[in-house]
Amino acid sequence: MATERGGEGKERARSAGGASTVTRSSRVRLDQPKAPRGRLLPEWDPEAFGRFSEKIARFLGTGRFIVWMTAVIILWVLWNIFAPKSLRFDEFPFIFLTLALSLQASYAAPLILLAQNRQDDRDRVTHEQDRKQNERSIADTEYLTREIAALRMGLGEVATRDWIRSELQDLVKELEDRRAVFPPEPSNGSDEADR
16 A cells, blocks of 8 residues: 555656656756767867878978979979970979979978977976976975984984993093092991901
8 A cells, every 4th residue: 555655656746747847858957968069070180180290290301301302393394394395284484383382382381380389289298297307306305305414413412432432431530530539438348347
């Protein structure tokens, strides 16, 4: 019977709270993350793009790139000067070559800047870690300096062998001086032994 009443109570709460349940579900729940929204533009990994730009920037800064670029430009110019007219694709002012080099430069500059920014970020993190490590080293050094100073002060108060020897010698000398001033009296035990 108690279970029937408990079940009826739950049914009543469900039926009575039906309207409030609808309003609750339409509210935004703060304890759960939002569902991801669909995007119109494609997504890319910025780290992967950054690594790619660093590879390109590293290649652009090598002698190999300079040699290849020089060889391509020389071949381009020689081909467009000495090849038959029907096979030339860029006549003397070499406008297409200028366009290609401008395009290469317009892409190379931002990629190099991106690579430099990434390197600056890495350097900043490294410098921050070095600074923290230096602060810890300085704190450790100061602590050890204080400990050594405390040990030195403590050793200044510790009785050393030489100090104890000098104190004992002073006491022996003082006792000898007292014996010279006040000679020892004969003991009563020796008088009784004579009788």
